[in-house]
Structure formats: C-alpha cells, structure tokens
Amino acid sequence: MEEEDESLEKLLKWAAEMGITDSTIQNPSRSRNCLGHSLTVSHFPEAGGRGLAAARDLTKGELILRVPKTALFTTECLLKSDQKRSLAVNRHLFLSPSQILIVCLLYEVGKGKSSRWYTYLMLLPRCYEILATFGPFEKQALQVDDAIWAAEKAVSKAESEWKQAIKLMEELKLKPQLLSFKAWLWASATVSSRTMHISWDEAGCLCPVGDLFNYAAPGEGEESNIGIEDVEGWMPAPCLPKGDTTDVLDSEKFNGHLRRLTDGRFEEDVNSYCFYARNNYKRGEQVLLSYGTYTNLELLEHYGFLLNENPNDKVFISLEPGMYSCCSWPRESQYIDQNGKPSFALLSALRLWMTPANQRRSVGHLAYSGHQLSVDNEISVMKWLSNNSRVMLNSLPTSKEEDALLLCAIDKIQDIYTAMELKKVLSDFGGEVCTFLENYGVQCRQRGAKLSLSRKTKLSMQRWKLAIQWRLRYKKTLADCISYCDYTVNCLLNDNVPTGRIK
C-alpha cells in the first residue's frame, strides 16, 4: 500500500510537470502536485476502487481538470517522437487505429524507464476483467447464450487482432513477453477501458489523471438528465451507441452554456482535454463521469464491471421472425428494461402481432403511437410476455436464489484460510463451486493445511463472480417482467386499472 501511495505521488508530480492541473486558474504556477485544488485521488470500494474525490464542494459545470494535448498518450504523438516506430507502422496501415495504439502502448512499455510515460504506465492496472479475458469456465457461467456468444466473440476478436499485429510487433523488436497474447490482452483492455474520444483518431487517447474518473450511468444521480452530446465527450474506444437520444433535453429549456460545460472533451481553443463537474459534489464525494450508455453486458465487454442498478440495461427476448417483420421497429429497440417493463417498441410490436393480420393496417397508427389496442389484445400481449419470460428463466440452469447463495459462497472462499473451512463451504454449496475449484486445481486434502489460492485462481474467481452477478441481474429483470405482466393482466381482468399504468 505504501509502495502504491509512493507511486501515486510520483504520478501526480509527473503530471504536474506535464502541465496537468485541477486548478481553476488559466495559467497556474506549476505546483508539485497536479491535484488538491478541486480533486484528490481516493478509494471507493463500492464504485470502481481507485477514483477521484472532490477536494472541495464542486458546482455543476465547473472546470475541474485540464490535461494539455502534450500530456495525452496518442498514436500521433508517439509516432512523431519515434521515427523507427513511425516507419514500421506505415508498413502496416491495414491495422485498425486501435490495433496501432495497442502496439504503441506495448512498445512504450518495452522502453521501461526510458519512456517519457514510464511513471504513468507503472500505475496502470496490472490485470483486467473485460469479457475477452474470460476463460471457458467463466464464459459458461454467464449461462445465457447471447452473453456466452458475446464473450466468445470478444476472445476470438482479441486473438485475431493480436495475430494480425504480430508482424509489426516483431519488426519493432518487442521483447518476447510483450509479444504474447497475454500482453496483448492487457494492452487492448487498457485501450478499451481507459481511452477517451478525440476527433483526430478513432482509437482515442489515454489521458493521464483524467482516466482516474470512475463511471456513473448517464442520468444516474444527476440533478437533470444529460444530452447525447454530453455523453460523446467521454467516448471510449468501443463505439458509443448513438441511437439512444431519449434523454436529450429540449434545447430551449437547457442553458446552452451549461450544456457545453458538462463531462469531458478535447477543446481546441485551450489545446487540452477539459473535464467539468456534471453535478454538484460535496467535499469527499466521488466525482463520476459517464463513458456512455451501456448495457451491463457492454460494460463487462469494454470495462470489466457492471452496475446492479443500470438504467441502460436491457434483456432481449427472442421473437418469432414474423414478429419482427410485422412492424418496422429495429430489433435492438425491442427489449425488456431493467425494471422489467417492455420497451415502447417491444410493446407496440407485440400489440400489432397479437392483432389479426387483416386488421393490422387499420390499427397500425395506434400501435406506433403507443396506444393500447383493446383490453383483450393487451391481456394477450402481457400473457405472451410473461410466459416467454418464464420459459427463458426456467431454461437457465440455476435460479436467482441459487445465484445469490453462490455469490455469498464466493465471498466466503475469498476469505478462507484453511482447507477445513473450504470443505465446509463445499459441503454447503457443492456444484459449481466444486467445478471451479477442480478447474483451478484447488485441493483440500489436509485438514489443518493453510489454503493458498494462486493469483490466477483469485483473478478467475473475480471473473466468475462477475459472470454470476451478470446472470443474476438478468434473471431479476425477467422475474420483474413476469410480475409486471401478471399484475397488469390482473388489473385488466378486474377492470380497475388506470390506463396510464399500463402504458
């Protein structure tokens, strides 16, 4: 811990030398530490670990951090500073901007202390939990086919991108350990989870100190919702879903000045990445940013975490092909939201589908504008949704309750010291716990023996836990959908429901 504090102090000193500052003054005299005026580094075990806290009361819209362009880790600046690297990269321009940034990052790591970025690179996380790092056991623990498929795709994409880039890395004479797939995964997870949007490179940039802000979903915990343009300011390398503009405020209602002054973005006029408080914060509170609107699966894929309360989470329910074709809503707009309610598009598609084909044309305008078509139609829709959610839920190998117990068991295992204690957990929970421990060669033969889980096992356990948290959240959404639909059907049958409630 002391070592970490020392490295952090070095980082903040290095950052001050690079011109990074949280001072509100335009040209502050260079201090020894780049933070302290508006922000401090702190730990938030429940929301992202290391992060940034308000060093004083902050007001929404205030400038809180400035990172000059010269301090940004971009492909452009790395190629400019190193002709050998630039010539080699120019022979491999078929690689994507992200692949090139990943290679540049590994190359810079290989320079060790002679890298201008050494102090910054030393403080990057050593390991990540993004989907591409999931092993076969953790992938299967997701249980839901779409999620397993997303994890498999993430792993195979990372692997094929690494293979495509190997020749360039060999030409750059990277050390063998930096040529490995493990090193590639580390660098690509760094790029995926820490880069910010810049207009001149679609790979984005690494932004020292600015990348210490943890995430809050847009809209969550804010005084007012933010618009899509606010979200774009902090765009990580993976594409920001641009379709969701439901939060965009009426521009007349929104103070234009304030709109510009939220979140983070590169500002040409000051040639710096600027971060603004998107909320009022009390001293000591964690200052959070939105990286974009992501479902939990997308958060896992790109950032290696998920939110128990995620207003952007979605559960997709499989519809018959005819259901998709009976309306013009895109598939991605037809989902169950995290509190169990069908999305506007799903509801209107189901209302149309439940209408006899020869009558659909005449009621189309009502369905598309979100109206209930008839009580019978609404009951059929709700029953269909409830039954299908139940079928999906029952097809999964474990229940919500079992998953919740399993999460407790994992917490217990993480605190276990002896093989005896482990035996106790195994006898209580068995099943998946046994399979995990067997997979990682953890044994509990000697009664009093001290149990030592390897670093690799602990990391896998962390990923396994994320997979279970993900599937549990998924099941809760389906269960909430069943309750919502059953409640609505009951109300409709009893004919005492206010119409607003159904919509």
Ligand SMILES: C[S@@+](CC[C@H](N)C(=O)[O-])C[C@H]1O[C@@H](n2cnc3c(N)ncnc32)[C@H](O)[C@@H]1O
């Ligand atoms: C841009 S970095 C933020 C700083 C990071 N905590 C650090 O120590 O360097 C993004 C990473 O922080 C973590 N993170 C950010 N927000 C989080 C949240 N709300 N809950 C859990 N982890 C979060 C995730 O590991 C994510 O990949």
